[in-house]
Amino acid sequence: MSDALFDLKDFEPKPVYTGPAPLNFTRDYYHPDDLAAATRWLKVAEGRSLGSAVGRIHTWQFGITTGWVVPEGEAEHSMCILDCCLDCFGIDGHGIDYEHRRSYPLAPGEVMRTPMRCSCVGGRVFQSVCSVCEWHHNASHESEVVEAWHDHAFPGWRDLPVAPTGLDEKKVAAWAKSTYPPEWQVxxxxxxxxxxxxxxxxxxGRSPWGGFDLSAGTREEAA
Incomplete structure (x- = not known):
């Protein structure tokens, strides 16, 4: 009824979030799917976004090339990589010193804006999770959480032989299969x-067994 003073749907109970993972940043262990569900709730049910200053989401996300890189059931240990941005996005002056940034003179009548300062933590953090063991590791760099997971799931990986330089992907796979011990070919x-x-x-996903191709450093370091 278009002439009604109110709509019955306004009196319907609002959906309530019941997931185990919090709707805010946490360093505690939660199953990756529960963390992803918390983020979906903020985006869909509450209409919050990743890029706005108001209602900025500070929960864990699956990355474009990460997420469940070793799904549950495919190996002895599972692996999920998530990331979380702690910036406040959209606030003028966040992390910017305008006095030094501006290199051209003010126009007649123009006034230098005083930047707003915030108290957000800033930066991006990463997490690797083995849901089989309910193990996780948080760090400020993706490489660190990847290496921490390998310390957990494949201790001793740092001592593995490094593939010779100059091989294409197929030759690297053949070399690894003929070189690595059987217990490392899982x-x-x-x-x-x-x-x-x-x-x-x-x-x-670039090892012959669906695992990581771990960087040992640069070719210059190998020389």
């Missing part, structure tokens, strides 16, 4: 390779 096991200067990220 689901989600890693390999180690030398990299170019700007390609030192640990890459998921």
């Amino acid at each position: 689901p989600a096991a890693p390999i180690r390779t030398w990299r170019s200067q700007y390609s030192t990220r640990h890459v998921p």
